[in-house]
Amino acid sequence: MKKKTQKWGRFLYTWLILMIVWYAYTVSLAPAELITGFVVTGLIAAFNFASFTHYGFSLFHPRRIYYIFQFSIVFLVALVKSNIQVAKIVLHPKLPVNPGIVKFKSSLKSDFAKMVLANTITLTPGTLTVDLIDDEFYIHWLNMTSHDEAGIYQDIAADFEKILIKIFDK
Amino acid sequence: METIFTYLGYFFVALGAIFLFLGALGIYRMPDLYTRVQAGTKASTLGAMSLILGVAFLEPDWWIKLLIMILFIAFSNPLSSHAIARGSYKHNLKPFSKEQVDAYEEVEESKEEQK
Known part of the structure; x- marks a missing residue:
């Protein structure tokens, strides 16, 4: 029923x-x-x-709406910040890029949440989701700042994932 | 009718134009396809969004349609850039990397072995 x-x-x-x-x-x-x-x-x-x-x-549960709202704020701030970073790189005379493809494991469970995380990572400039296999994200990163998996996760996804877990996996 | 909204509108349109220009400059200056996808699709997200936001300030009657346009860009942009990047990797286009960091290589190699 x-x-x-x-x-x-x-x-x-x-x-x-x-x-x-x-x-x-x-x-x-x-x-x-x-x-x-x-x-x-x-x-x-x-x-x-x-x-x-x-x-x-x-999805219209008040708790979820609150977290979706919070997520949009975090996302907009990240979008503007990283756009300015990429703009700086493009305008810099030496073009200081240090690109590479890195991977990290996500702890999200539902497919929809993973898709939202992948799209968010792609939308914030400097990171681009190349592929998503089970719970491993492969990210092309324009300017790598860390090389071990924990640092990569912390730099790219931690802020978004904290909120996404609250929205979709509870 | 010159109000604060008109000036805000012009401000956001100009900001959008600047970011779109930076995106184009990025496509010209970046070393390989993946970094170009980054510059071309991303700088233009904020560029296109603030351009549309500026138009919404200048023409308040259109704001619902413009909002849908912003949402559509936000949904379709990551999909297309992901498809371009993954498709090029499948065609054996190796990414440029100073430190040779390429975690995706092992996935492709394991797929080759299975064939």
Whole structure:
């Protein structure tokens, strides 16, 4: 029984998100637009919700929303900081890069959390996720500052992972 | 109508243009493909985002659509740069590394042996 209700939750969640996107793009209250959006997004959600989300409305739990908010702040700060670092490297006359591909182990369990971590690492400049095999991340690093696994983990992922564990693995 | 928002808008558009320029400069100056992917896709994330943010200040009616554009860039950018980097590695393009640090090599070698 629990599984069935969860399915409905995931379906409604997908429908809601798609409808928000539809109405955000059309920005009109004409009845024809509203009805078309309602039907079309419902159909798309019915066929695609299984691959769209594994969490459904549980993502809107207040504790999770708080941590998602905190994560966005940490991420934005890291994004701006590392963009300035890369800008400095590019403008430096000697181009002081020290690139290499490093790996570290993540302690995240769910696939979705790993994907979010990989994308976050890629979005912050200076680090680029080349591959993700089970729980090992292979990262191309523009300017290596540490060489042992613990230091690599500390420099690249620790800040993000602390919060992601709280969002997805509890 | 000159308000504080207009100036904020121009500020963010100019900032975005600067970061996009730095991204282009990075593509020109970096030593190999992987570092170029880094410069080209990353400097441009902040560049494109602040450009769009600036437009949102200048044209407040569009902000919902612009927000979706920012989200779309944030989702698609890492996927494409990951695909480029991994694809080039599969085509045996070795990364430039002063200290010869390449942890991914062993994975590729073990795959070769399995064949």
